[in-house]
Amino acid sequence: MKLGFSPAEELFRAECADWLQAQMAGPFKDIKGITTLTAKAERRKEWEQHLGENGWSCIGWPSQWGGRDATLAQQVIFAEEYARAGVPGRVNHIGIELAGPTILTFGSEEQKQRFLPGIAAGKTIFCQGFSEPNAGSDLASVRTKGRLENGEWVVNGQKIWTSLAHISDWIFVITRTEEGSKGPKGLTFLMMPIDQPGIDVRGITQINGDAEFNETFFTDARCPADSLIGRIGDGWKIAMGLLAFERGVSTLGQQMSFRNELDALITAARANGTAHDPLIRQRIAKAEIGLRLMRYGALRMLSNTDHSAIDGAALTYKIQWATWRRALGELAMDVLGQAGELAEGDAYEWSTLPNLFLFSRADTIYGGTNQIQRNLIAERGLGLPREPRGDL
Amino acid sequence: MEFAFTDEQRMIAETVRGFFAENATSERTRKAMAGDGLDRALWNAFASDLGLTGIAVPEDHGGAGLGMIELALVAEAAGAQVAALPLLGHVMVGQAIAKGGSEEQKAEWLPRLAAGDMISTTTWAARASAADGRLSGTFSFVPHGAVADLLLVYGGNDAWLVDLKGKGVAITPHVTLDQTRPLATVVLTDAPAEALEDGDAAIPAALAAGWICLAAEALGGAQAALDRTVAYARERVQFGRPIGSFQAYKHRLADMMIEIEQARSAVYWAACAVDENSDETAIALHAAKSFAADTYFMCAGNMIQLQGGIGFTWEHDAHLFFKRARSIQTLLGNGTYHREAVATMILGGAA
Known part of the structure; x- marks a missing residue:
């Protein structure tokens, strides 16, 4: 049992701190200290990309996919220095912390190629489509339906509490793809582009007056057949794996x-x-x-x-x-x-x-x-x- | 940075858990409670079979030369069985001498402490007057005071050792709420006292060891209270189902686990901080003592409540845990004291 950091790790800390503080004192001064999740969203997307360009976006990922293969201690250090420098939270935290690791763990090689570079570069912002009006604590009772039709998934239903959907590019959705199935069986995990006619995102005003959460409606929303992570019917397993990354x-x-x-x-x-x-x-x-x-x-x-x-x-x-x-x-x-x-x-x-x-x-x-x-x-x-x- | 036990630490934990579970039985503890609050055979076996009386004493003075983490593992296992063992004073006096004694003092006292040849104890917030190597004063609430051989007294920048079998010593044992660690009043009248060479080093070392010992005992006790109550919850049936299937009951057990997990982090953080001489040492110690003690009391209280009437009987062990928990809360500074110390660190002194 040991709590201290090695001299090399302390050097790494200094490197992180120097870079982060220089950004917050210089080019990204205007977003320093923001604590809400929605303020200055466009500038914060630019910050995501700036992190990506400089290799600080997802340091724990393999270097092959835009990370740094950082050790646990290094990730601890970066997280601490990030907040200490007054840098606002990541608008793509769902992409970096949930979607990315899920694709890394359960995705195909082709899916890794398709999604990971964009997430690492801060250009693909993700949100999460899990809860529904009638599937809150009892998540396994989701009703949003997905069916394969002419080489495409067609999705109908409603998700709720989809944080930051209004500024996201992609949403991962648990859908019921087996007609008549109940509970955790018959669910499939799909990745869908948000900018399409079949998806309608409406903000929900919260008790603090902010609107970080949304209702997301799916009306014949579409994505290609190969948009699923894992296999058909694996949705619950993938969703639970994803929650562990949290x-x-x-x-x-x-x-x-x-x-x-x-x-x-x-x-x-x-x-x-x-x-x-x-x-x-x-x-x-x-x-x-x-x-x-x-x-x-x-x-x-x-x-x-x-x-x-x-x-x-x-x-x-x-x-x-x-x-x-x-x-x-x-x-x-x-x-x-x-x-x-x-x-x-x-x-x-x-x-x-x-x-x-x-x-x-x-x-x-x-x-x-x-x-x-x-x-x-x-x-x-x-x-x-x-x-x-x-x-x- | 690796906040997990080493293989050696895991082995020590397993050994001491097994030792106390086998030897510090309810029957033996109750026998000690009816007597002077000391299970002598347990102490002797702890010293000679396990050789753990010297766990944190330097190797060149007959100890194992290990640190506060290992000491915490021992105290945690002893606490889990509410063992009638004079561990608290023992580790405080040992650390005071190891860190603040002269070479001669270390050579004289540490091998005997490491071998478990003597029982030692200490005071808290004492006022003493010293003159010409003699000490006078009344020291209330001395843990295991009536069975101890050696007393550590400290005040200001000074720390002294007093032979409790020597001249000028009068000891009054008390019947105490927690009979596994009975208190005594010690009155010294010009009793011969030996000043430790470096009181400034001795006092914080004694307190650190004492706070870690109590916090770790509390952690072990709290976990045992939870484990025993969970076992009961699974076997006791009412309304045709195990009572552990009722949500009101389950949630209270969950709340115990939530606090215990934080107490566990606190104890091992504090032990690590002392061993690594971290600049977080002071806040870690105050956090560990206050948080673990409060957690233990909450868990022991729930242990009585959740076992119903049987938990309120003398025959059931719940009251041993409950009383030990209450006494740990007060020993070496209560929660308010430790939190005010933390507040002073982050807010400055109170007006």
Whole structure:
């Protein structure tokens, strides 16, 4: 067990930090410090491409596909320096962290050639079409239908909560391709171009006034026959494999943006004097401890090479960070007082801390609600009986 | 960077888990509880069969020369069985001498501590007056104080060793909530005291070892509370189904696991930080002690609640865990103390 980084790794850290900070001080100054997911989307697409041109887009990928074959330690370092430099989140995080690894793992050689260079170059932005109005926590009950017709897939149905679909080029979709099938059977995983007459993306305004999520309607939407990952009927397996990538190194980058939020809260508490309130101090200390433990939990999870064992750190990670961030949002409002209730300007738009307070209510819902997480932990982690299924 | 156990660490963990599961049985622990709170045979076997009393003592003084990670593995396994073992004082005094003693002091004391020949203990937040190699003061709440041979007292920049079998020592044992680590009041009246050469080095070393020991015991206890309750949840049937199939019940067990996984990260982060002399050492120790202790108490409380009436009986072991958890919360600074220490690091002192 060892936590320190080697001198070579520290050199790599300096290289990352220098490059990232130079970009945020120079050509991409205008996007530094953005914390919402939708602001200045066009400039952030340019940033994606700039990362790609300089080989910093997906450093953990094989070099053959635009990565750097980076070690775990190097990926940890890059994620930390990325957030430390105030670089906004990746608008193509679904492409880099989910679609790319899925294609790398399950895709054909031809599909790798077709998709990976574009994702690595920041030119192919992906979004995820999983949830439906009637398939939320119970994801396996999706109804969106896909059928093969004249050498093409034809898709009909509706997806929801498709983050960033309005700025994406491609969507991966779980479709029911076997007529009359139920649950996880008969599903197929398709990659579809968004810019076509059969796909209609409509924004959903959220409680913070932003519209990062969408409803995506499919009406005879089409893609070529070879757009499926894996085989017909493999959709559930591919989707579950993809969700496992969600717990990868990207969590460390996410944590650094949490770090920035906690730092903003600490700055606010110092400025308005609440930093002297003993109860606020206890809660800030708790938040600080929670964030550190998140980091070491993630490092434990990433260092766990013995995948045969039940990985408790991985299994509990989602509910841990989601609950932590919700508590941080509540603490932020107690620190800010009524000043936290005033929008930034004339529009219903929010600065970092009130936005954190509002947005964090989504964290405990998307990607598996806290209640679903507890079921998973109890069933997979503790071996308790599974929830009975109804037949409605 | 590799935040996973080495093969050697895995082996140590397995060995100590097996040792405590086999030897620190409920029956033996209860026998110690009815007596002076020390399972002497367990201590002797721990020292001679396993040779683990010297786990973090340097090799040239008869120890195994290992670090805080290995010490944490031992404490975790002992905590999982709520063993009636005077481990806390032992590791604190050992580290104080190893880090702050002169060469003569190390040569005199460490081999005896490493061999388990003496029981040692220490004070917390003590006020003592020293003059001419003699120490006076009243020290309340000394863990395993009534059975200890050697006492470490520290205050300001100074740390002293006092022979508890020597002159000027009066010890009053107490009946204590946690009978596996009973407290005693030690009154020193001009008792001969030996100052450690470097108190500034001895005190933080003692505290680091003590906090890691308690946090690791808490982690082991919390995990055992969860494991035992899960086993019960699977076999106990009500309303025609195992009670572990009810969501209200499952979710409480899941909440225990969520906290325990964080406590595990905390304990091993802190142990690593001390071993690597990281600049995160202080915050890691405060985090580990406060978080693991609170986790243990939450889990032990749930252990009683989730086992129903039987969990409230003397016969069931749940109260051993519950009482140990409560006592760990208070020992060496409660949660509020440690969180305020963290707050001071990131916000500056309170007004």
